[in-house]
Amino acid sequence: MKLLLKQRFFSWFDSYDVYYEDGSVAFKVKGEPAWGHLLRIFDAPGSYLATVKEKIFTFMPQFEIFYGDEYVGNIHKELTFFKPKFYFDFNGWYVEGHFMEWDYEIYDGYNNLVANINKEVINFTDTYSIDVVNPQDALLVLAFVLAMDAEKCSRND
Template sequence: MKLLIKQRVFSWTDTYDVYDENGNPKYLVKNEMFSLVHRIHVTNMNGREIGRIIQNFTLFVPKFDVEIGGRPFGTIEKKFTLFYPKYELNYNGWRCEGDFLAWDYDVYSGCSAVVHISKELFHWGDTYVIDIADPKDEIMALMLAIAIDAANCSNN
């Protein structure tokens, strides 16, 4: 299954719309307006919050706590590397590897690929496609993709 994440270009805060593979709106992602760190809320189309991503204040590497369904779920930390982006995940037993330009990420559970996140070029605003092997991992994959985008924005 696939999800498409599209950034709203003309918005006061970082806001994203998430669509299913048929182009139907599925989730809304919104960062709090007057926060010094990322505080991102993910809601379904009825406005019910399904998760939050909260940035921990660290000096050199972005680190995020993920809550799903109101409960702590894990952490995602971008490591300092020179060439390939690397993330340390304490998140569902997954590990994540990125490419040189930080446009494509593969997420593994053990030796099996469970999620592929790719950035689409030549769009207004950031646009990502999340290809998820198992539909039960949809929310976890979405939250991870949003945290990776936030970590990349924090470094820039």
């Protein structure tokens, strides 16, 4: 399953539309004012699905994911010198980044590929191509991508 996430340039709050490969809307992401990033994920008709919330006052970046009010897990960045590494306390998932942090792969606890994320800069916007192996993981993978993008945004502020 392939998703495309196009970030809007100069938005006051993080707002994204996520599209299927055919161009139809799969998810909508809306940022809310908060200390740190607070992103809510909705399906195409507008029903609330999940939240990505940045934990503040931590040594390394951390994000919590909720499905509705249910806590799913915590994404945290590991201190590394050569390439970024993120872990998610859900089924042993982890993220590895490639040269200059433009490409990521998400693996499960058995080192099986869950998703491949590629980032391109087109017309002054960041566009992510998200290839998800199992379509049932699409929402969780999207939460990962949003957390990693928020971490990079915070680092560049």
